[in-house]
Amino acid sequence: MGSASQDTYVLPEATAPSLVLAHPTDTEKHRTWTLNHREWGGALALEEYLKREPYFTTIPLTRDGGMTHWILTDSSWSADRGGNRPVLASCESIRKRVLVASPSDNTVHDGVGHGIGSVFTYPEFRGNRYAARMLNELGPALRKWQSDGRDAVCSALWSDIGKTYYAKKGWAAFPSLHVEFLVSTNHQTGESGGDKVSPITYDNLEPLCQRDEQLLKEKLLHTAQKTSRTSVAFAPDHDTLRWHLYRDDFIASILFKSDPSQSQEPFSRGALAGPQGRRVWALWSRNYYGGGSGSAPADNVDKNTLYILRLVVEPEESSEEGEDENPSEDIHEAFAAVIQAALREASRWHLGKVDLWNPSPTVKKLIDRSGFRHRWVERDEDSIPSMMWYGDEDVRDVEWVANEKYCWC
Ligand SMILES: CC(C)(COP(=O)(O)OP(=O)(O)OC[C@H]1O[C@@H](n2cnc3c(N)ncnc32)[C@H](O)[C@@H]1OP(=O)(O)O)[C@@H](O)C(=O)NCCC(=O)NCCS
Structure with a gap:
């Protein structure tokens, strides 16, 4: 497990049982956005990017809890101690509606699918498999997340780091x-x-x-x-x-x-x-x-x-x-x-x-x-649509129809 005394944290192994998925505090979100502005700020200056990210929690689809911020951290670290608990990796998920048709019946079913975005590890923590651990926890967690007790249908992300990293973790690459x-x-x-x-x-x-x-x-x-x-x-x-x-x-x-x-x-x-x-x-x-x-x-x-x-x-x-x-x-x-x-x-x-x-x-x-x-x-390399399927079928046997930019997040 990771340990902490005053402000000194000993970093745990990515396999440590004490590592957990958690939700960041506002201070932690701010710190994460400050660091990942370089990746996803586009043409916005940092100050504007720091306004855009919280703005997402006020607009259609992502308001009212439609968007969830996730971090990987150690369960022994408190979130309250001045907001400086290490964030080992971070990402977001957005709850979306998906439509599903199976060849064995003539109805289209409505279900929940999660879009995942902004997978990020602070530069000083990279290469320790923290992102891998977070994703390995997140995939199964999203199956039951905000889906009214039923299983979600799928989760999807758009990889900017090629086709294999996420595929190895269960998100198969689709046509790009x-x-x-x-x-x-x-x-x-x-x-x-x-x-x-x-x-x-x-x-x-x-x-x-x-x-x-x-x-x-x-x-x-x-x-x-x-x-x-x-x-x-x-x-x-x-x-x-x-x-x-x-x-x-x-x-x-x-x-x-x-x-x-x-x-x-x-x-x-x-x-x-x-x-x-x-x-x-x-x-x-x-x-x-x-x-x-x-x-x-x-x-x-x-x-x-x-x-x-x-x-x-x-x-x-x-x-x-x-x-x-x-x-x-x-x-x-x-x-x-x-x-x-x-x-x-x-x-x-x-x-x-x-x-x-x-x-x-x-x-x-x-x-x-x-x-x-x-x-x-x-x-x-960029924006590779990648899907994890929560149904019984192998994800490679699923047809993703209308795999267009509107799905992206
Ligand atoms: C990609 C990122 C999240 C990986 O975090 P991490 O905690 O170091 O990841 P892990 O230790 O679990 O895995 C490292 C693996 O990522 C791969 N990787 C990192 N950056 C990569 C890139 N730009 N392109 C391809 N692979 C990359 C490494 O080669 C390594 O591969 P391996 O598993 O075959 O050894 C981190 O480098 C990061 O935050 N990068 C900037 C933001 C970004 O690009 N996020 C991904 C958006 S889809």
């Missing part, structure tokens, strides 16, 4: 393909396509999320039948999408506070095109690079990215049934108009590219025929 559209190579003059799209705002977001969930449930049933595998998706619901948008707003309000040109026309949250029943829409958010330096958006245009959080084709199902069936002309047009809108918005907000994660087979066909210059990227 994205398509990238550079703003600079997809220039169109004028406002071409602008008349065909409507912006998505906070006002029209909720019914689109509801429609998306309805379509996704149909797709899950279809996938489970077609593949004879259990199929799962994170619900692209109003709270989940608003979490991304509120996060984006918080960051942009700081980065653009002294830039009056940006206040004239608000940032659109996405774009929608096509007639009712045959629509295509995308929701997106901005990511400003800065390596925690507090630098200005215009300094890093090449790295700054507009992420398509979710792309919906209404309805996609029939076009995926036949291998040779191609999306109809009106869907092609609507898709092109939406991507064009994303590129325009990216350009206006100092974002050099538009990224879309794991497009479905139908969307791949749309991209290939769209005429937009693009590049396919298989990520090996």
Whole structure:
């Protein structure tokens, strides 16, 4: 076990039975954020990052206990002694809704899935297997966490350290393909396509999320039948999408506070095109690079990215049934108009590219025929979607449907 006298702590082995998962005090959270600002501060200066992290506990999805902070510490160390008990490793979990369809029945079930983020070990404690120990405790703990007495369906994280570290601990790596559209190579003059799209705002977001969930449930049933595998998706619901948008707003309000040109026309949250029943829409958010330096958006245009959080084709199902069936002309047009809108918005907000994660087979066909210059990227290191499955199936036999950026945390 670890021991402590006054302020001197003897560090325990990572295998010590006295090590436990616990929740950090406010002082400990503050200390952890101060240290991990370099990793996850993006373009925010430390002072702003220290405001953003507690802000998450006030917004949809993560308020009211939706977010949990975890640390690995020694049970013999008191949390009260001036807040200087060592934090051996830390992370967060976010409770999310997941939708599950099994090949053996015709219903989509609602369950709990946990997103895990910010896995971190203080620099002075690295290499001692503390993160490994924390994760080995956390995986089983999340099975029963905030899931109303039932087992959670899964937990997921997005690894920034490659595909093997988390896989060895039970979070299997899933596809990490994205398509990238550079703003600079997809220039169109004028406002071409602008008349065909409507912006998505906070006002029209909720019914689109509801429609998306309805379509996704149909797709899950279809996938489970077609593949004879259990199929799962994170619900692209109003709270989940608003979490991304509120996060984006918080960051942009700081980065653009002294830039009056940006206040004239608000940032659109996405774009929608096509007639009712045959629509295509995308929701997106901005990511400003800065390596925690507090630098200005215009300094890093090449790295700054507009992420398509979710792309919906209404309805996609029939076009995926036949291998040779191609999306109809009106869907092609609507898709092109939406991507064009994303590129325009990216350009206006100092974002050099538009990224879309794991497009479905139908969307791949749309991209290939769209005429937009693009590049396919298989990520090996960053943001690798990784899942631990709490059901009876082997995680490698589970289909993760709509494995897009909106799932990320
Ligand atoms: C990654 C991190 C949490 C590991 O913490 P730790 O307590 O030292 O981890 P452990 O002692 O359990 O494991 C060390 C392992 O992590 C691997 N690792 C650490 N950083 C890595 C990186 N950037 N890329 C790949 N592997 C890495 C080590 O090579 C070692 O591998 P091994 O198990 O094959 O020997 C820690 O280095 C850290 O906080 N890094 C900065 C934040 C970060 O990148 N977090 C992960 C986000 S997904």
